[in-house]
Amino acid sequence: MADKKVIAVLFGGQSSEHDISCISARTVAGAIDTSVWNVLLVGITREGRWLLAPSLASMEDGTWRESEVSAVLSPDANDHGLYVTENGRTRTVWVDTVFPVLHGLYGEDGTVQGILELARIPYVGCGVLASSVSMDKAYTKLVVQDALEAIGVRQARYLAFRREETEPEAAADAVEKAFAYPVFIKPCNAGSSKGVTRAEDRASLLAGLEEAFRHDRKLLVEETIVGHEVECAVLGGHSGVSASGVGEILAAEDAAFYDFDAKYYNAASQTVTDPVLPGGATEKIREAALAVFRAVDGFGLARVDFFCEKDGSVVFNEINTMPGFTAISMYPQLWAARGVKLTDLVARLIALAEER
Ligand SMILES: Nc1ncnc2c1ncn2[C@@H]1O[C@H](COP(=O)(O)OP(=O)(O)O)[C@@H](O)[C@H]1O
Ligand SMILES: [Mg+2]
Numbered sequence: 001m002a003d004k005k006v007i008a009v010l011f012g013g014q015s016s017e018h019d020i021s022c023i024s025a026r027t028v029a030g031a032i033d034t035s036v037w038n039v040l041l042v043g044i045t046r047e048g049r050w051l052l053a054p055s056l057a058s059m060e061d062g063t064w065r066e067s068e069v070s071a072v073l074s075p076d077a078n079d080h081g082l083y084v085t086e087n088g089r090t091r092t093v094w095v096d097t098v099f100p101v102l103h104g105l106y107g108e109d110g111t112v113q114g115i116l117e118l119a120r121i122p123y124v125g126c127g128v129l130a131s132s133v134s135m136d137k138a139y140t141k142l143v144v145q146d147a148l149e150a151i152g153v154r155q156a157r158y159l160a161f162r163r164e165e166t167e168p169e170a171a172a173d174a175v176e177k178a179f180a181y182p183v184f185i186k187p188c189n190a191g192s193s194k195g196v197t198r199a200e201d202r203a204s205l206l207a208g209l210e211e212a213f214r215h216d217r218k219l220l221v222e223e224t225i226v227g228h229e230v231e232c233a234v235l236g237g238h239s240g241v242s243a244s245g246v247g248e249i250l251a252a253e254d255a256a257f258y259d260f261d262a263k264y265y266n267a268a269s270q271t272v273t274d275p276v277l278p279g280g281a282t283e284k285i286r287e288a289a290l291a292v293f294r295a296v297d298g299f300g301l302a303r304v305d306f307f308c309e310k311d312g313s314v315v316f317n318e319i320n321t322m323p324g325f326t327a328i329s330m331y332p333q334l335w336a337a338r339g340v341k342l343t344d345l346v347a348r349l350i351a352l353a354e355e356r
Contacts, residue, residue: 015104024325025101109135147295187216227309232289233334244334248275273337279312
């Protein structure tokens with residue numbers, strides 16, 4: 001049908017969360033109303049090649065990676081779309097809207113959003129600044145501090161290190177002076193717990209620093225927060241933003257913390273929506289989620305993650321501007337718990353993109 005609008009779903013990407021993105025994008029693409037939209041599936045390989053995926057099925061079995069049709073976003077605002085190259089011939093394909101279902105670096109960090117701004121194509125989710133600030137755990141802390149303090153929510157105390165300035169033994173001395181073990185070591189720009197470790201002693205701290213620096217040139221060492229791991233979904237735009245209820249992650253007993261395997265492969269890791277939290281912290285968490293979203297100048301969607309301590313104190317952990325959209329992901333589940341079906345959620349996100 002000629003009168004359908006065109007939406008490009010971007011997926012995969014060059015980050016450590018490539019595989020999760022492929023699963024998320026299948027969920028998202030499958031929920032787009034095809035009576036309104038022509039859906040183009042644009043996969044980015046781990047090596048950074050942009051390919052037109054022939055079908056949802058090719059995303060499922062991975063054969064999209066063998067596609068011989070390349071499709072790259074043109075930064076030229078007059079093209080308003082993709083350069084599609086097939087058999088050595090390139091044509092321009094108009095795109096009305098883009099849904100970048102990309103997690104992590106080179107997708108959730110403002111890079112792809114920058115191309116979309118240049119091209120003047122409406123896109124789902126946060127803009128350049130919100131994406132890049134939220135991607136970087138050190139900058140997030142700086143940007144949200146005042147807004148959180150105003151409502152009595154704290155962040156874990158931390159030390160930040162840059163690889164080129166860091167001598168491991170001196171860094172370990174500084175950490176030991178500031179905190180008691182255990183401490184958490186995290187790359188500033190990663191995700192899905194990649195490169196995150198918990199150190200019980202100096203040896204594991206030194207190993208953890210080395211590991212985190214493999215993922216990024218900047219890292220944080222944080223005091224350990226003991227408490228419930230809770231998340232809140234935010235949805236909205238300039239005309240109003242709402243927070244979902246709260247969800248809790250119950251990591252499997254055998255997982256040291258909610259690490260990558262526990263998050264995505266361990267069936268014993270469960271999520272529950274609307275848990276009973278100490279001190280009735282739910283409302284505070286919802287308030288803080290909106291405050292964080294506003295502080296980073298968020299738009300569209302984000303999942304905001306916290307700890308809730310035994311006494312009901314709320315501690316902000318991180319914000320994800322393109323949260324997971326897999327079948328077990330918290331973001332869609334939190335909205336489902338509020339009666340928002342996946343198809344309606346996806347339609348709302350696309351409508352917000354167009355509104356902006
Ligand atoms: N300061 C902390 N105290 C206790 N646990 C933490 C702390 N920081 C991180 N964690 C644990 O590590 C996991 C991954 O850290 P997180 O900051 O969420 O990074 P990622 O971007 O990889 O999701 C969290 O889900 C949590 O289980
Ligand atoms: Mg996290």
